[in-house]
Amino acid sequence: MRENLSNYSVVLEGVSKNYGDQQIxxxxxxxxEQGKFYxxxxxxxxxxxxxxxxxxxxTEASEGVIYLNNQRVNEVxxxxxxxxxxxxxxxxxxxLNVYDNVAFGLAIQGxxxxxxxxxxxxxxxxxxxxxFQKRPIEALSGGQQQxxxxxxxxxxxxxxxxLDEPFSALDMKLRKAMQVELRELQQSLGITFVFVTHDxxxxxxxxxxxxxxxxxxxxxxxxxxxxxxxPVNRYVAEFIGESNILPATMVADYEVNFAGxxxxxxxxxxxxxxxxxxxxxxxxxxxxxxxxxVVDATVETVLFRGVFNELIAVDAQDxxxxxxxxxxxxxxxFIGLNIxxxxxxxxxxxxxxxxxxxxxxxxxxxxxxxx
Ligand SMILES: Nc1ncnc2c1ncn2[C@@H]1O[C@H](COP(=O)(O)OP(=O)(O)OP(=O)(O)O)[C@@H](O)[C@H]1O
Numbered sequence: 001m002r003e004n005l006s007n008y009s010v011v012l013e014g015v016s017k018n019y020g021d022q023q024i025x026x027x028x029x030x031x032x033e034q035g036k037f038y039x040x041x042x043x044x045x046x047x048x049x050x051x052x053x054x055x056x057x058x059t060e061a062s063e064g065v066i067y068l069n070n071q072r073v074n075e076v077x078x079x080x081x082x083x084x085x086x087x088x089x090x091x092x093x094x095x096l097n098v099y100d101n102v103a104f105g106l107a108i109q110g111x112x113x114x115x116x117x118x119x120x121x122x123x124x125x126x127x128x129x130x131x132f133q134k135r136p137i138e139a140l141s142g143g144q145q146q147x148x149x150x151x152x153x154x155x156x157x158x159x160x161x162x163l164d165e166p167f168s169a170l171d172m173k174l175r176k177a178m179q180v181e182l183r184e185l186q187q188s189l190g191i192t193f194v195f196v197t198h199d200x201x202x203x204x205x206x207x208x209x210x211x212x213x214x215x216x217x218x219x220x221x222x223x224x225x226x227x228x229x230x231p232v233n234r235y236v237a238e239f240i241g242e243s244n245i246l247p248a249t250m251v252a253d254y255e256v257n258f259a260g261x262x263x264x265x266x267x268x269x270x271x272x273x274x275x276x277x278x279x280x281x282x283x284x285x286x287x288x289x290x291x292x293x294v295v296d297a298t299v300e301t302v303l304f305r306g307v308f309n310e311l312i313a314v315d316a317q318d319x320x321x322x323x324x325x326x327x328x329x330x331x332x333x334f335i336g337l338n339i340x341x342x343x344x345x346x347x348x349x350x351x352x353x354x355x356x357x358x359x360x361x362x363x364x365x366x367x368x369x370x371x
Contacts, residue, residue, distance in 0.1 A: 007033055007034060008031050008032055008033055008034070008067070008070070009032055009033070009034045009035075009068065009069055009159050009160055009192040010030065010031075010032040010055055010066075010067070010068060010160055010192065010194070011030065011031050011032070011065075011066070011067040011070075012028050012029060012030040012051070012054070012055075012064065012065075012066055012067075013029055013064055013065045013066075013067075014027050014028075014029060014063065014064040014065070015027070015028045015029075015030075015051075015054060015061045015063065015064030015065070015066060016028070016061065016062050016063040016064055017047070017050050017054065017059070017061060017062050017216075018062045023216060024047050024050050024216050025047045025050055025051065025054075025216045025217075026215075026216045026217050027063075027064070027217070028047075028051065028064070028216075028217070028218060029218075030051070030211065030218070032160075032192055032194065033192070034159075034191075034192055035190045035191060035192060036192060036193075036208040036209060037183065037186050037193045037195065037206060037207050037208045037209075038192070038193065038194050038195065038207060038208065038209050038210075038211065039194075039195045039196070039197060039202075039203040039206065039207040039209070039210045039211070040052075040194065040195070040196045040197075040211050040213060041197060041198065041200060041203040041210050041211065041212050041213065041239075041240075042198065042212060042213030042214060042239075043198055043214075043239070044198060046213040046214055046215055046216065047213060047215075047216045048164075048196040048198075048213060049164055049196060051194075051196075052085065052162045052164055052194065052196060054066060055068075055081075055083060055160065055162060055194065056078055056081065056083050056085050056162055057073065057076060057077055057078035057079075057080075057081050057083070058078055060074070061074060068081055068082065068083065068159065068160065069082070069159060082158050082159040082160065083158050083159065083160045083161075083162060084153035084154070084156055084158040084160075084161055084162070085153065085161075085162040085163075085164065086149050086150055086153045086161065086162070086163045086164065086166045087149070087164055087166075088164050088165045088166065088168055088169075089169070090145050090146060090148070090149040090169075091149070092137050092145060092148060092149060092152070093137070094137050094138060096137065097133065097134055097135055097136050097137070098124070098129065098132045098133055098134070098135045098136075098137065098140070098148050099120055099124075099133035099134065101137065101148055101152055102120045102123055102124060102148065102151045102152045102155050103116050103117075103120045103155075104152065105152070105155065105156050106119060106120070106155060106156070119155050120133070120151075120155060121133075122155075123151040123152075123154050123155040124151050126151065126154060126185060126188070126189070127147035127148070127150050127151045127154075127181075127185070128147065128181075129144065129147050129148065129151065132144070132148075142169050142170050142171075142174070143170055143174045143177075143178060146166060146167070146169075146170065146178065149166070150166070150182070150185070154185075154189060154191075157191075158191065159191060159192065160191065160192045160193075160194065161186075161189075161191055161192070161193050161194070162193075162194050162196075163182075163193060163194070163195045163196065164196045165196055165197055165198070166178075166182075166195075167179070167197075167202070175202075179202060179205055179206055182195075182206065183205075183206050195207070200239060200240045200241060203224070204224040204227075204228060204240070205224075207224055208223075209221065209222070209223065210222065210223075210224055210227050212227060212236050212239065212240070214235055219232065219233070219235060219236060220232045220233075220236050227240055228240055228241060228281075229345065230345055231243075231279060231345070231347060232347060232348070233347050233348065234277060234279075234347065237279045237347065241281065242281070242282050242322055242324075243279045243280065243281055243282070243322070244279065244280040244281075244282065244285075244319075244321055244322055245277050245278070245279050245347075246258045246259060246277065246278050246280075246319060247275070247277060248275075248276050248277060248278045248346070249273065249274070249275055249276065250270045250271065250272050250273065250274045250276055250346070251272060252272050253269075253272075254266075256276065256278060256344065256346055258278050259294075259295055259315065259317060259319060260317060261294065261295075263294070263339070263341065263344055264341035264344075265278070265341055265344040265345070265346055266341060266342045266343075266344065266345065270346060270348065276346050276347060276348060277346075277347045278344050278345065278346055278347070279345050279347055280339055280343055280344055280345070281343065282310070282322040282323050282324040283308070283324040283325075284339065284340065284343035285321065285323045285324075285325070285337045285338070285339060285343075286325075286337070286338040286339075287311075287323065287325045287327040287329060287335050287336070287337065288335070288336040288337070288338050289335075289336055290334050290335060290336045291336060292336045292338070293335075293336030293337045293338035293339075294336075294337065294338055294339055295315050295321075295336070295337050296315065296316070296334065296335070296336050296337075297313035297314055297315040297321055297334075297335060297336075297337055298313060298314050298332065298333070298334055298335075299311055299312075299313045299329050299330065299331055299332060299333045299334075299335060300312045300313060300314050300320070300331065301331060302329055302330065302331055305324075307326075308324045308325060308326055309324070309325055309326070309327070309328075309329060310322070310323070310324055311323040311324075311325060311329055313335060313337065315337075321337060323337065
């Protein structure tokens with residue numbers, strides 16, 4: 001396996017991490033290509049930060065091997081790895097000004113003053129803070145402090161930049177602006193970013209490739225569009241966006257039965273007769289006249305969301321459909337709902353542990369989709 005990994009800047013092979021008798025990471029495999037934006041996405045406590053700490057060298061793996069640029073680094077101390085971290089709380093030195101914060105690492109290495117100045121000015125320009133050199137840290141906004149933290153991390157020209165929920169202290173508007181900036185910065189630097197978040201929208205918007213985690217394991221990995229359109233199970237579907245999830249039965253290849261009817265569907269490979277679940281995203285349902293769609297339903301609630309209306313509509317079998325539509329609809333309206341076959345995605349139900357292991361094996365490889 002190893003000889004094919006020379007293009008990867010980070011590789012984790014069968015990495016587990018235990019604290020006492022608690023297994024925090026379970027056999028994690030990751031292969032991260034040079035120069036891409038990767039996101040580890042999952043709820044609090046699933047082990048995202050632990051993966052960053054292992055890559056950075058802040059903690060040791062209980063089992064498995066970690067490679068950086070094709071070199072085994074399990075025994076290499078943090079300060080000798082070409083990796084920098086931007087922490088959630090920025091960890092800036094409050095008594096130093098912007099320049100000294102960014103220069104700190106280079107000064108410790110004993111680099112010549114003129115060189116440090118050039119590098120720091122360049123890093124500050126990358127994060128659009130030229131002219132802020134003399135500012136005390138406390139005289140900066142949250143967003144500016146965030147940029148200083150990024151400048152301090154990139155000034156060392158690391159091969160890999162780890163970012164642990166770097167936007168959590170920012171308000172929504174600034175967060176969105178920083179998402180765009182960080183993505184642009186990553187593209188211009190061309191270094192590998194490993195970004196940790198529990199915010200699915202952030203992950204979808206920024207990443208080349210997403211790893212979805214649950215309780216110390218990677219349950220799915222893929223392009224943002226794959227993760228959104230083809231979640232492998234209910235956990236991923238519910239974690240990534242809103243969804244309608246219905247119990248269903250496979251009738252044949254490309255045919256699935258739910259809500260009392262048989263539908264063409266875009267997924268196959270599951271034997272006829274098997275119980276599955278289907279996921280349908282709220283924006284994929286079209287509101288029509290009653291009788292014109294695949295199911296009729298009575299509108300229960302309408303929430304105005306600005307660019308669309310969010311409806312709950314109840315069908316004859318008491319299923320409560322979530323619908324995002326630009327149609328004008330009122331509570332108590334009787335409507336039809338239509339679904340295209342490509343918008344019905346089948347998910348395996350009650351998967352055995354062995355089947356799960358076999359499936360995540362193929363999902364734990366990062367990089368281009370081979371589709
Ligand atoms: N030093 C430690 N000793 C014992 N348990 C730890 C230690 N560090 C982390 N853990 C536990 O490991 C689990 C995973 O923690 P981790 O910080 O990796 O999660 P996370 O997905 O990054 O969550 P969050 O989004 O809340 O930071 C948690 O249950 C945490 O309590």
